[in-house]
Amino acid sequence: MTEPTVAANAGSFRDRDGRVYHFQDRIFRGLSESALENFRKLQKKKFYTKLVDAGKVIGTREIAAEHNPLPGDVQEQWAGFLEHDPVAVISYPYEWTFSMLKAAASLQLHLVERAVSNGFTLKDATPYNLQFVNRKPVFIDIPSFEPLPQGEPWSGYRQFCEMFLFPLFLQAYKGVNFQPFMRAAINGVDVQTASALFGFRDRFRKGVLSHVWLQSKLDRRYGGSSENVRSSLKSAGFNREMILTNVRKMQKLVQKLEWEASGSEWGDYSEFHNYSDDDHVRKEDFIRDAIRVEKPATVWDIGCNTGQFSRIAAAHCRQVVAMDIDHVAVERLYLDSATPDNILPLLQNVADPSPNWGWRNRERSDLQSRSRPDLVLCLALIHHVVISANIPLEEFIDYLAGLTDKLVIEYVSRKDDKVKTLLRNKEDKYQDYSRQSLEASLKRHFDIRRQLEVNDGNRTLYHCVKV
């Protein structure tokens, strides 16, 4: 038998005072002597325990050496270890909707406000330090809390702007999706880029003049200054009240940011889908039955739209990852108070999914490395993949087969209005788009356990299981 493996988290290298390790489905964090000392101080603070009890900071405990299951060579590297409660699915800001990033930003500021009010600070401000558990953001990077040295400004301010505030500004003020920016640059939208993106008229929008324009000016003028600004600020009498004034203003600013989620092709999809009520019930029953029979722990709903079928899955499994290309649809799923807590809504384009990237292309990983589905729902999606995204049908089924052993997939026939619309301006070279070729591809990997024709045979549902 092989030894259980311990893996250092490939994204946790930046802070020299700690490192995250995954071991036997548990999450550990090695800490340097100073970071361990900080944690012990922090643990005794009421503000911190209140945040943990409220579910705003991940449950964490120190692991005594005698209870530490990690191999000796890992233990030797650090002064001590923490164990964190695990997060079901790790997600990244470029997979979040506007309101998800806004909720994360609000929590980040709340933590800074609480910490600074109590003599602590958060040394950085990156959305990668927050994760969604039960559709609420939770802070996971405990060593970010450090005692606040007297006279120091908030060192995470600039990072907060670049990774939370500017992306939110882009969406709220310009109507531009922020996710491509966050996926393109690991450090977010830098000050100079933001300044170039926001024109003269935007300076009259709340927060742009100071956080974008003025910051870019000061950055240009002082960016290369050899002066030790930190110590100058201290001797000039900078104090924590000044951090709090700024942070509280930013809390109000973020709270007021709104994105008019409109102009979406699919956001209203569930309201005018192509199904009669009767066919709709039959489709729901088919999906419910498949999930009841297969008893998956984790379900991926690829192309979830506003999550109609994710909700059915959520009632019969532990975790649903509901993903769609459409920002508005996913936003609605996130904001709907009736959405079950075990659905994680994510923005994801199956034809251009989250990549492995960052340092060594391992700092941030693809979704498959963060979650494995026991069952995949792929409903009324295949025509978009094959006809809109030009992915060969056989390749798409190969991909699904590599992802899961159990699949519920819906075929949309060429007679369906949706397919006709997709083909209206295209030369039809999609000979592979047929029921026969879908079934042949499915049979190469799966056993088709059940199938159901709905909508006068224009749509067919397949429940497939690997043999």
Added chain:
Amino acid sequence: MRILSAIFLLLVITDAFAYLDPGTGSMLLQVILGGVAAIAVAIKLYWHKFRVALGMAKKKNSEEDQAEDESA
């Protein structure tokens, strides 16, 4: 008030540099965003340049600045 202290900070900025030290400008901005109480900090940070700007002091080298600050 914020606008006043912003104008003040920009007025006394005299040096421009080519390479980037992320955060220096952002740290200074926090003085502007720090509210009324931070105006005193802004003035203190630029006390000498402020006095030069008002014609109350002559330009000095930094060592003399230091000595003057200590005696103040």
